[in-house]
Amino acid sequence: MERSEIIIGGDTAGIEWRVPVYRFKGSDAAAPSVYIQAALHSNELPGTALLHFFLERLRKADGEGAIRGDITVVPQANPIGLAQSHFGEMQGRFDLGSRTNFNRDFPLVALAGRDGLLEGLERRSAADRLKRTLLHTALGADLVLDLHCDDESLQYAYIDEAFWPEAADLASSLDMQAVFLSDGESTAFEEAVGHAFKHQGGDKLKSVPGRLATTVELRGRRDVYPDMAKHDADGLWTFLAGRGIVADPAHQARTYAGPAVPLDNIEMVRAPEPGTILFHRDIGEEVKAGDLLATLIVRPGEADGTLEVTARHDGLVATRSSARHARRGDDLMKIACREATRKDRKPGTLED
Structure with missing residues (x-):
């Protein structure tokens, strides 16, 4: 050596x-x-x-x-x-x-x-x-x-x-x-x-x-x-x-x-609003379109203060954020899906 x-x-x-x-x-x-x-x-x-x-x-x-x-x-x-x-x-x-x-x-x-x-x-x-x-x-x-x-x-x-x-x-x-x-x-x-x-x-x-x-x-x-x-x-x-x-x-x-899936098949689950994250699904779990992935507490204490984040496609939860508070647009999960999740993804990396 x-x-x-x-x-x-x-x-x-x-x-x-x-x-x-x-x-x-x-x-x-x-x-x-x-x-x-x-x-x-x-x-x-x-x-x-x-x-x-x-x-x-x-x-x-x-x-x-x-x-x-x-x-x-x-x-x-x-x-x-x-x-x-x-x-x-x-x-x-x-x-x-x-x-x-x-x-x-x-x-x-x-x-x-x-x-x-x-x-x-x-x-x-x-x-x-x-x-x-x-x-x-x-x-x-x-x-x-x-x-x-x-x-x-x-x-x-x-x-x-x-x-x-x-x-x-x-x-x-x-x-x-x-x-x-x-x-x-x-x-x-x-x-x-x-x-x-x-x-x-x-x-x-x-x-x-x-x-x-x-x-x-x-x-x-x-x-x-x-x-x-x-x-x-x-x-x-x-x-x-x-x-x-x-x-x-x-x-x-x-x-x-x-699975081996192209990047176009990766659903990037992002926070639509800022809030405290309550995850309902973990890495390694298979999910179906419409399944509840996380609840965001966006207005703590108010009767309508939560927002549900659901899966848009069937797939495997590959990653999850370790943070429990999200800014607007923060990544929450990556889901490896069996179909393309979007058609307008620019070539290159999934995240900065």
């Missing part, structure tokens, strides 16, 4: 950010390579816990000669967000300096233009330098996994249709309960990687066998437990074994049986 650091100079004097990177050299040049990072949104820590235990297993495997393909692991990818605290709470999703989501504004380049990402870095902000360096590192691999989590959530993933259904082995290995088939039209890290894989120097490819770029949502932000992280680390090992990146004679392939 080789341990190195990405060093990012701060935008003010006396500050420097260091990102540990762990590399394992594979024994088979023909085996796929993989890049895995966690906590690009610094306050999403299930992936960091997973990779802590996964690195233990990789070090053991390295000593046993069981690593066949090159593996790069970044267990805590964003020290800038990790250091942002506002009124006692980490602000790991948005850069407070630029007010930009740490998982947006990644450059969209063809794979052949990878090295151009590092040109003129000294003129860019610390957050931009971090993004470009992470993306440059990831584009050196065949398979790229970006580990995130949602608020209260099932285990699911965003996977570009260009990598599906080949990536069903990842979904089965990590016991995913849903897959959201993305359109690859945003500047999020995963979609910037996917853009490069689909634009390898020529026309856009509709399918990219042997490649993968995905955002894995490891349940909710509070789901950080040792047994859960170890189980997920075992699932990640199973995925790598199936792809021939690690050697495991005991590996057994499994079939993914959950």
